[in-house]
Amino acid sequence: MKEKFRKFMIGRYGVDSLSKFMLGTAVVLLVFAMGFRNNFLNTLACLLVFLCYFRMFSRNYQKRAEENQKFLELKGKAATFLKREKEYFEQRKTHRIYKCPSCKQKIRVPKGKGKICITCPKCHTEFIKKS
Numbered sequence: 487m488k489e490k491f492r493k494f495m496i497g498r499y500g501v502d503s504l505s506k507f508m509l510g511t512a513v514v515l516l517v518f519a520m521g522f523r524n525n526f527l528n529t530l531a532c533l534l535v536f537l538c539y540f541r542m543f544s545r546n547y548q549k550r551a552e553e554n555q556k557f558l559e560l561k562g563k564a565a566t567f568l569k570r571e572k573e574y575f576e577q578r579k580t581h582r583i584y585k586c587p588s589c590k591q592k593i594r595v596p597k598g599k600g601k602i603c604i605t606c607p608k609c610h611t612e613f614i615k616k617s
Contacts, residue, residue: 498543499550504557508538582617 515531518524544550574583581594586606593604599617606612 497545499541499545499547501542502550502554503561504554505538505541507557508534508541512538582615584613584615586611587613 512531512534515527515534519527519531541550541553577583577594580597582597584593584595584604585591586593586609588611589606589609591606591608593606595602595604595615595617597617601614601616603612603614
């Protein structure tokens with residue numbers, strides 16, 4: 487049986503990061519569907535499982551690889567955004583973050599200094615803010 491499955495999978499795409507994410511999301515949706523008795527979540531989870539199996543058994547390797555690459559790029563952008571927001575959240579007690587009015591560059595200044603003149607390091611615009 488194992489040999490038959492191996493022969494069946496030759497030339498097919500298989501499992502990748504997007505497929506794993508879709509299966510994980512489907513499992514979470516199924517748990518919520520059981521808890522809330524929601525048919526929509528149940529249908530959505532089944533659709534995700536079907537789509538995941540479609541991707542795994544697909545012979546269009548190029549298209550599936552492009553989909554996975556787009557997913558990995560979005561995942562990287564989301565991780566970078568969350569990391570940056572976490573850093574801003576951790577620094578909120580000691581620093582304030584302002585945006586330059588002309589170039590929108592974020593500038594970090596220490597809290598508790600009163601009104602200060604802030605010079606943007608990118609465009610050298612000066613503006614006054616309360617720290």
